[in-house]
Amino acid sequence: MNDRFAIPELDAQQELLKQQLDFSTENSFVPKPGDRIVTIDVRYLENGMAQVGVDTVLFPDTVLPVETIMIPATDLPYVPGYMSFYEGPVVLAALEEYAVRNPSPQLIIVDGHGIAHPRQFGLACYIGAKTGLPTIGLAKKNLLPFSKANFTKSEQRHPFYLNESLVGMAVRLQPEINPVFVSVGNRMELETALELIQTLTTNFRLPDNLRRADAASRK
């Protein structure tokens, strides 16, 4: 499977960080009016810097000005299955910078996976473990093997599993359009995450919050 990219030292760190995660019902996030939802997208520049787009929505639909924050990139390369170590520290640094001028968010959404990951520890889990905040991972491509063969164009949702357990959902946010892949990272239930993502979506393949964060990371 992912043996080709296996990095045992990082596997060990993932196992430790995993113990920080909390999926108990009583600590699961449910959005309330005014809750601050922060969405982050990172782009890597030629000069060793990372340009981070940070979008803020006050639930359900108050959009605050999007921010762009510069952070030095990590020295580790991108390796499939270990993206959290590549992008996670950058995201954390951007959140610290964000916190200088803003209240703490109630939820963080990242561009990548949560537990829909070979060891159930994607970027959203890393951010959840490090911050203690609820997180959602929203990816444009799947990482786990999943048969798109039986996911017809007319179906809106298609669950995917790791071993026997449900770890995420492929969701078409627009009819007939390629799905996005949603999974929880920390202190969230998948169904809550899916409803919230729908709320943040208007007329595009990606939710508006992620589109704004993406745009801010590239200008």
Next chain:
DNA sequence: GCGACAG
């Protein structure tokens, strides 16, 4: 056996 692998 070969392929495929978030950003």
Next chain:
DNA sequence: ATCTTGTCGC
């Protein structure tokens, strides 16, 4: 992720 022209459609 990024490299890119033209093209279609609102």
